[in-house]
Amino acid sequence: TSTPFIFVADRLFGVWGRWAGIVATIMASLSAFSVTLGASSRVLFALGRDRHFPASFARLHPTFNTPHVALLICAGLVVLLSGLGVVRFLASVSSFGYLIAIGVVNYSVIALHRRMPNLRRPFRVALYPLTPILGIIACWFFIPTLETRSLLLGAGLTAAGVVLYLFQPANRDELRGIPELLRRWIVRIRAHWRPHMRVLIIGGGTQGSNIADRLLKRDEFRMVFRSSEYQITFIEEDAARSEELGRRFNVPVLHGDGTKPEILEQADLGNLDVAIAATHHDDRNTIIALQAKRLGVPRVIAVAREADHVALLEQSGVVCISAPFATAAMVENHLDRPGVADLVQLEGGVASLLDVAVPEGGVVVGKRIEAIDIPEECVVAAVIRDGEFVVPRGYTEIRGRDHVVFVGPPSAVQDAHELFSSDSRSA
Secondary structure (H helix, E strand, C coil): CCCHHHHHHHHHHHHHHHHHHHHHHHHHHHHHHHHHHHHHHHHHHHHHHCCCCCHHHHCCCCCCCCCHHHHHHHHHHHHHHHHCCCHHHHHHHHHHHHHHHHHHHHHHHHHHHHHCCCCCCCCCCCCCCHHHHHHHHHHHHCHHHCCHHHHHHHHHHHHHHHHHHHCCHHHHHHHCCHHHHHHHHHHHHHHCCCCEEEEEEECCCHHHHHHHHHHHCCCHHHHHHCCCEEEEEEEECCHHHHHHHHHHHCCCEEECCCCCHHHHHCCCHHHCCEEEECCCCHHHHHHHHHHHHHCCCCEEEEECCCHHHHHHHHHCCCEEECCCCCHHHHHHHHHHCCCCCEEEEEHHHCEEEEEEECCCCECCCCCEHHHCCCCCCCEEEEEEECCEEECCCCCCECCCCCEEEEEECHHHHHHHHHHHHCEHHHC
8 A cells, every 4th residue: 555656546535545546556466467477378388389398388278278287387386486475576586587578579579570571460560670679678778777686586597498498409409500690690780881872763664663672672692792782763754653662662753754854853963873764665765874874973774675775875885784584683783793794593592603704813813723712602613714614623723714603602602702803913
């Protein structure tokens, strides 16, 4: 009856308010106890289901389909510990567990979104991923403010849980993947320091949308090889398609005719790095590309297939893409890896096939393949020399202007690219 809530109720409403406050407090406590007991039993049930604890913990009641064994164990522990008379201390320890657990729950939101991005989610997390990140910080910020003995007991219980977890061989196998996980995080962190490239795509049809899709993807394959982070703006003449592009990509969309200089100028050309003319008409793409060049855009790319248009554009310093079924991939390669002859993504990014041109003064020139420190996971698949295929052997000597084809995981192929494209003259 000494809680602030009951004290205020007593002062405001007298004896009836005090008793109403007491009843409300008891009901709230019982409700919290019920929720806590249910949550704890579900954790114990999951540990038994996943074989971290005995499988009997995961038994379900035949009638009510509830984890009755886990519920009984948790309720028994509550009764036992309550009888010891250390309720205040146990409350502090439970606060430690709650803060740790709720922080982990917030992290699981991020993990599940990354692992199953296409899962149907009736409930949307507002301001994702900022909300769960703030949740983690808010929970774990208060842990050091708990009693010292609570921290020690909580840390001890956590250590015991880690030992039980590692007791399972399957869990120990999962730990072997930690170095690879750390490497992926390092790749993602490094990506935030890449320069931003401002890209204007004129034409939001199939070709323009496919180009934007590839440039905005952030899988591991692109995290490793990408040289810039892209900020995209569209110009689209069709009003309905403009609305669709804005919803789909969440980027600025200018509604207008991209062949007109006044529309192009609205895209802030002075701060633009590259313009891509990607409509379905060669003549329109030619006009757009030449206008962009005239207005001072540093790099201009145009989709064009007719020989007359290609010749005119290339004479004007415009890069032409003329492969109808690989337009988006070729644009991405040109922007991300201008010094690499070709890069192919295999099986959704599990492996990459890369063609590297060896410079005349390359650090590997004159060396046998077996003497070069090539990443273990990377395989030299071919050597193209003077237009002829050379089967790579350990004793094959690398020469200047060779094209060396590598196959392997993206990170290993990237290391091989850096090694074989390095020029000793610039070292």
